[in-house]
Amino acid sequence: MNAYELRETIGADGLLLNRERTEPEAGPGEVKIRVRATSLNFRDLLIAGGKYPARQDASLVPLSDGAGEVVAIGAGVSRFQVGERVAGTFFQGWSGGAIPADVSGRALGGTADGMLAEYVVLPEAGVIHSPGHLSFEEAATLPCAGVTAWNAVVETGRVRAGDTVLLLGTGGVSMFALQFAKLHGAQVIIASSSDEKLARAKALGADTLINYRSTPDWELEVLKATGGRGVDMVVEVGGAGTLEKSIKSVRVGGFIAIIGVLAGLGQIDPRPIIGRAVRLQGIFVGSGEMFASMNRALTGAALKPVIGRSFAFEEAKQAYGYQAQGSHFGKVVVTVGS
Numbered sequence: 001m002n003a004y005e006l007r008e009t010i011g012a013d014g015l016l017l018n019r020e021r022t023e024p025e026a027g028p029g030e031v032k033i034r035v036r037a038t039s040l041n042f043r044d045l046l047i048a049g050g051k052y053p054a055r056q057d058a059s060l061v062p063l064s065d066g067a068g069e070v071v072a073i074g075a076g077v078s079r080f081q082v083g084e085r086v087a088g089t090f091f092q093g094w095s096g097g098a099i100p101a102d103v104s105g106r107a108l109g110g111t112a113d114g115m116l117a118e119y120v121v122l123p124e125a126g127v128i129h130s131p132g133h134l135s136f137e138e139a140a141t142l143p144c145a146g147v148t149a150w151n152a153v154v155e156t157g158r159v160r161a162g163d164t165v166l167l168l169g170t171g172g173v174s175m176f177a178l179q180f181a182k183l184h185g186a187q188v189i190i191a192s193s194s195d196e197k198l199a200r201a202k203a204l205g206a207d208t209l210i211n212y213r214s215t216p217d218w219e220l221e222v223l224k225a226t227g228g229r230g231v232d233m234v235v236e237v238g239g240a241g242t243l244e245k246s247i248k249s250v251r252v253g254g255f256i257a258i259i260g261v262l263a264g265l266g267q268i269d270p271r272p273i274i275g276r277a278v279r280l281q282g283i284f285v286g287s288g289e290m291f292a293s294m295n296r297a298l299t300g301a302a303l304k305p306v307i308g309r310s311f312a313f314e315e316a317k318q319a320y321g322y323q324a325q326g327s328h329f330g331k332v333v334v335t336v337g338s
């Protein structure tokens with residue numbers, strides 16, 4: 001079968017299309033999936049560049065996110081049937097409950113083979129039905145960015161109608177967070193590098209738009225927009241480059257979901273966190289149960305993920321390059337097969 005393998009951690013050039021990788025077969029308790037679409041996350045760029053913990057052999061199949069159809073089931077599989085549309089869960093070892101200590105041990109496209117292949121075989125517990133109203137491309141965007149945003153905004157952030165949520169950028173996590181915050185009746189303030197992207201975010205329901213390039217002191221704009229109070233929640237994907245401003249943007253006693261490091265690493269002064277009694281919580285994607293809850297919400301509201309651009313399987317390297325440029329809006333998808 002055709003599958004990409006991360007042969008070297010030198011960026012997208014380290015990807016090799018192996019046209020003769022052995023097709024996996026479903027053993028007892030396993031589900032064989034014909035992958036129809038995958039999607040990229042910032043993490044996939046880090047893994048390709050050797051900047052994220054991943055299996056270090058020359059045959060790792062990249063990408064955590066993919067969706068397809070069940071083509072075979074092993075003995076004892078009870079939740080799935082041939083022909084059903086499914087996706088894999090990001091963490092293969094976190095079905096529900098509290099996050100396990102060894103959660104990273106089986107993460108698709110990192111410590112375990114991922115989805116950029118024609119066929120994958122996963123344990124039944126690591127597979128989830130896709131919402132019926134979504135295409136394969138749309139369903140492929142959910143496992144990492146979707147579940148992370150759902151965990152941050154809904155499961156851990158407990159957003160309520162009338163809350164104000166601050167989002168940074170218009171990438172995959174932020175666009176899901178926008179949709180989930182609006183679904184729950186929150187006001188959304190969004191900061192982006194681009195006026196054109198801000199206009200697209202407005203069309204998706206964003207209430208207050210800030211260009212963080214032309215307004216470097218964007219935390220002051222956030223305070224102005226909230227009458228000096230600050231936002232109830234920040235979905236923090238920037239890291240050290242933005243966290244200080246996020247802490248200034250949040251209300252006393254507010255919540256910051258610590259998710260990403262788009263703007264780099266660094267040190268942070270704990271004093272304003274203490275003085276303003278801010279709650280910071282690391283978010284690490286989410287469980288299979290959270291994925292199922294999100295899917296119910298997507299189905300109930302007929303919500304569709306935001307796809308910025310789609311690439312063919314043979315164009316996977318270009319898709320990596322496009323994601324790395326940061327010019328995308330929402331998710332970047334790579335289709336698999338016809």
Ligand SMILES: NC(=O)c1ccc[n+]([C@@H]2O[C@H](COP(=O)([O-])OP(=O)(O)OC[C@H]3O[C@@H](n4cnc5c(N)ncnc54)[C@H](OP(=O)(O)O)[C@@H]3O)[C@@H](O)[C@H]2O)c1
Pocket residue numbers: 040041042043144145148168169170171172173174191192193194197212237238241242258259260261262263283284285286323326327328330
């Ligand atoms: N903890 C977890 O479980 C988890 C899960 C998923 C992702 N993450 C992390 O979350 C971050 C976002 O991931 P993603 O996949 O959504 O990324 P992405 O789709 O690649 O998002 C990139 C976008 O972020 C915005 N951005 C870049 N630098 C920024 C800055 N300095 N300030 C504000 N916005 C900035 C840009 O949007 P504009 O052009 O609109 O400004 C850019 O297009 C990454 O660091 C990723 O590793 C963590």
